[in-house]
Amino acid sequence: MSIKTLFLLMLAPLVLVTLLPSKASAIPVFARKYGFECTMCHSTYPRLNDFGQRFRMNGYQLPGMETLEKDITETSVPVAIRTSAGYNNDNFDSTQTSNVDVNEFQVNGVDILAGGLIGPDIGFMFVYPPEINSSRGVAGQNGAIESANVIFSNLGSTWFNIRAGKFEPAYVAFSNKRHLSISPYEIYDFTFPGGPAFSDNQVGVEFTGWGRDGFRYAFGILDGSETNGSDTAPSDYYVRAAYVFGPGEGQTAGQRIGVTGYFGQAKPLASWQETDMSEQSFDRWGVDASFNVEQWNLALQYLRSNDSSELWNFSGNVPYSGGFAEVTYTPTIKFAGFTRYDWVNASSILGDITRWTVGGRYYIEDNMALHLEWSRRNESDLSGSDINETLWTARLDFAI
């Protein structure tokens, strides 16, 4: 697809937004179904508030109002589209190579989303980023289905729900899909060569439950790390427990603490012929907390990993750890500011990573944000060289 075609693609909805006589209110799937603004479920889009989190936990139904719900045959078209476009300045400064400065306008992919109810207590979510070739000004995407899952809710009570298919697992305490920053959570992305990012959507089945007392649990069996051709699926499983003090889900109200354990098996990269190519084990242990005071949120994540040496082609087991501390300030529904410090301590493998991120989003409408972000990432490897990346980005992020 040519860049001209893609820009026209992006431009058409914007022009229509401008021309439409009515207010460009919340549009995407659920907002349109209920007639809500986006801020019913998002503190500021795409970050979920407690209402949205509980709506998701309840299988895309309003908790306590299940009998009033309409399924997809009774509602408007359950389809939405999300994309962003803007300007990036990405500077790479290394002690061993020359400075590289990349400036570009870029369209950052397209997601097609659908979600709703198939029937009472049976919800679904589908996210498909269509295949787009990477080219000048266009971020590529491979067209793989990102999410396709069905959730059976309230099987007897809120204590038993089943989600099956490809989904964002509940062990991801802070969604990498719905956080405000462009810069990723480093510790979630850090993994052995060819392995899955911790926050990647997974294929499998998940059991979850929650109650009024604040306790939440999740247990899942997943295909897991199939990246290197693992063939013993399902091979991974995980457990999570969390507790919320006070009303809320710890998103924007209540105080939440959680613990997570993930146990996986994966094959090393096929190119490492000298290593044992059988399934190797790895595990992740994490603790997390989310604290809220008025319009402020502090999110904390610590994750410790222990990988089999063959997955890194090293000798001996490979431990590494990391986490992040993120502060989000949402003074109004029109603005959100955030800052985060990420770190990965992998000195026995590759070196250490740190990242500072500062950004803000101004909402022209609650489904359309102007996004400004600065982020500086430092990666020091075992040889002592440093690679510094400084990213400036300004984007228009919207969903229709």
Add this chain to the structure above:
Amino acid sequence: MRRLVLLMIVLVGLALMLQQPKLLAQGQFMANTLMPPVPIPADNPQTDAKIRLGAQLYFDTRLSADSTISCATCHDPRTGWANHGKTDTGIAGQVGGRNSGTIINSAYMRYQFWDGRAPSLEAQALGPIHNPIEMGETLENVVVKLNAIPGYVEQFQEVFGTDVTTDGIAKAIASFERTIISGPSPYDLHLMGDDSQWTSAAERGRDLFNGKAHCSTCHSGPMFSDQSFHNLGVGFDGENPNSGRFNETNDPADFGRFKTPTLRNIALTYPYLHTGSEQTLMDVVDFYNRGGIQNDNLDLLMFPLALTQQEKEDLVAFMESLTGTIPEVPIPTFPEGPGLPADPGGGLR
């Protein structure tokens, strides 16, 4: 194939955009429609004579045991057809347990009373008469008293073809109450394209109402009420909180649930909540902003809202924009009869 997928994306996107106003209007929980025609039950059609009779009965203190209380005593037309007391005082100075709801637009409500124990205005109309705290009269005695007043007997014969009956009393009062309907509010006018009374604060408040403040999940539809029951924790910070809807259903899940009141004309009908514990709209917003009061049955969608002062003021501005024109009804002349005379002031205090 890729071109086909992209074409599909564009077409779906365009279709969604072009349908946007229509789709928004269809939102299940939107409160963006004008009030429909007043629903009239088939077995109680409106007639002028019946409405006149109902007005007399509504204001007549002789329906109470000691001829001091009329319907209008607690549902006073001067105070939004409600009452500005936290709870009301019935006969012999007895104090009731719940705040008096307005009768404005009550014709649209599926349930009457805070606990919804009356499924119609007809069923509601008789309740206060034989409530020992409110009007303290027996239905049998009311019928006897009114049948001794020739003016009432004559009207009942004209309207119902019978002497005074409890069924007739209920139907006449209900018919009168179905005429107490508010006219267009600034929000209604805004929906009709007239922004002369619409403010930017109300506009912002409307967005908060349908979003961050989470109001429209329950205060939805043309009456700003889902016609259902919810537990906000009201009264759970004290001893023996009122059991609400549980009284009617005996379902433990209904303990502490109360009817979602209409928000139309809400600015007129302070104080608020079934206890009358919140004096102003800002107090109510503060109550919600704190997430209600924790209890085992608290609605699952009640959370602290982290609203700013400006946002709270905008919400209040929106709710104030729901005040429509209120019908002015003169106190009728009452038929004379034996016993205590009717209070010519209609029982208004």
